Amino acid sequence: MENHFVEALKHNDEQIIKELYDNYRNSFLGFSKKYNIAKADSLDIYQEAFLAMRKHAISGKLLEVNSSFKTYLFGIGKHLIYKKLKEYASKRSYEQVLHKVESDYEEIVIESPDKLTKEQELLRHYFKQLGNSCQQMLTLSFYRGLTNEEIATLEGYENEAVVRSQKSRCLKTLKNLIKNPPK
Amino acid sequence: MINETLIEKYFSKSLTPNETLEFNTRYENDSNFKQEVDFLENIKLVSETEDDAQFKKQLAAQEAEYPDPEKSVTFKWLKPLIAAAGLILIILSINLFMNSNLDEEKLFSTYFEPSENVTSPIVRSADNETNLNNAFIAYGEADYKQAILLFQTAYKDSKNSELLFYEANSLLALEDYQNAITTFEDHLKHSDRLTNRSHWYLALAYIKTTQIEKAKKELKTLLNSGETFKKPEANSLLKKLE
The missing domain is CATH 1.25.40.10 (Tetratricopeptide repeat domain)
Known part of the structure; x- marks a missing residue:
């Protein structure tokens, strides 16, 4: 996969992401039209596929992929199209046309994220009450899995010790919010 | 005491095999450690969900820059009409200009x-x-x-x-x-x-x-x-x- 695209997704380079989005949008709409997917659903699927691309970029999975950005994006898109067709089928009588459509893209199966539990939803509620810098700090530490050293470099902290104390301050604030919810 | 470095390495997926062993042992035997790791796992999930939501918003904003499909359908019909109307207007005004305005000016100053x-x-x-x-x-x-x-x-x-x-x-x-x-x-x-x-x-x-x-x-x-x-x-x- 094109390395600079992976990096752009990982670091959320909005300019490049916008270009990528614009580049393949119409072609993807044409692709999903072959499967009789409604336009609004196609756009949802396209964005969902983009999100999955980004998650795979962040997890490092994309770097191991040999196919091009487009092939992978459309592969994920195809998977989501199949899911959508199943959803259509469950709602009304629908003769599946899956195998009638010839396409150049191999389906790429992605995991659908689990729904958050009640506790996790509550945690999310408090997480959102943190300041932006704390949210960013915890996202980088736990979701992105960056080391303190890497966060210091990326976010411009003086050194990793500052990151460490900042992070523990954020966690403490979050725990306090949970223990003593503001009224 | 909770070993911060061990936890940091766990989340950045950089534990050595020995450290992995230590991490697993502590997770099983130290309830405080387990509680902390579970909490941070939840933060990981929640921050991922939030991060995804932000990215989706960004994509939706990009999508919003495209013309409304309903409107663009109308435009497809309107475009040739607007073009034709524009052309007629141009022809008319040229005519008007040639036949009246320009001539009037010219006629007056000539005579x-x-x-x-x-x-x-x-x-x-x-x-x-x-x-x-x-x-x-x-x-x-x-x-x-x-x-x-x-x-x-x-x-x-x-x-x-x-x-x-x-x-x-x-x-x-x-x-x-x-x-x-x-x-x-x-x-x-x-x-x-x-x-x-x-x-x-x-x-x-x-x-x-x-x-x-x-x-x-x-x-x-x-x-x-x-x-x-x-x-x-x-x-x-x-x-x-x-």
């Missing part, structure tokens, strides 16, 4: 020059400081503003209707078309040697103010009057207007 003084020979003498004499001097020198004032005063004094003709000519020369028209019309209420000539100038003033039908009427009146003044010009001008 108009202020009338000669055929009424009162100018006397340049210190003894003849009358308004009338001064009016014609100003008129002859193309000092029309001055001429207008003097003609108006002279007309009040003398009631010589021919002076209206020169006043109107002065107004026309100053591009004060509305007042020129009013004054020519005033002049036409009188009958004097210059009455028929006023039809010619009034016609030009009407052309300039795009009142073509009125202009034609004036020209026809002039041609039917037996007046030889500007007869060939009136003929050719009338042809151009018809």
Whole structure:
């Protein structure tokens, strides 16, 4: 996969992401039209596929992929199209046309994220009450899995010790919010 | 005590095999450690969900820059219509421009020059400081503003209707078309040697103010009057207007 695209997704380079989005949008709409997917659903699927691309970029999975950005994006898109067709089928009588459509893209199966539990939803509620810098700090530490050293470099902290104390301050604030919810 | 480094390495997936072993042992045996790791795992999940939501918003904002599909369907129909309407408008305005505006301007400037003084020979003498004499001097020198004032005063004094003709000519020369028209019309209420000539100038003033039908009427009146003044010009001008 094109390395600079992976990096752009990982670091959320909005300019490049916008270009990528614009580049393949119409072609993807044409692709999903072959499967009789409604336009609004196609756009949802396209964005969902983009999100999955980004998650795979962040997890490092994309770097191991040999196919091009487009092939992978459309592969994920195809998977989501199949899911959508199943959803259509469950709602009304629908003769599946899956195998009638010839396409150049191999389906790429992605995991659908689990729904958050009640506790996790509550945690999310408090997480959102943190300041932006704390949210960013915890996202980088736990979701992105960056080391303190890497966060210091990326976010411009003086050194990793500052990151460490900042992070523990954020966690403490979050725990306090949970223990003593503001009224 | 909770080992922060161990936890940091766990989340950045950089535990060595030995550290992994240590991590697993502590996770199983140390309830505080387990509680902390579970909590941070939840933060990981929650922050991922939030991060995804932000990215989705970003994509939706990008998508919003595309034209509304409903509207674009309308536009597909409208576009050729708008283009056609635009083209018609352009053709029409070119036509209008060619047939009227441009011609009017051109016709007026081609045919108009202020009338000669055929009424009162100018006397340049210190003894003849009358308004009338001064009016014609100003008129002859193309000092029309001055001429207008003097003609108006002279007309009040003398009631010589021919002076209206020169006043109107002065107004026309100053591009004060509305007042020129009013004054020519005033002049036409009188009958004097210059009455028929006023039809010619009034016609030009009407052309300039795009009142073509009125202009034609004036020209026809002039041609039917037996007046030889500007007869060939009136003929050719009338042809151009018809």
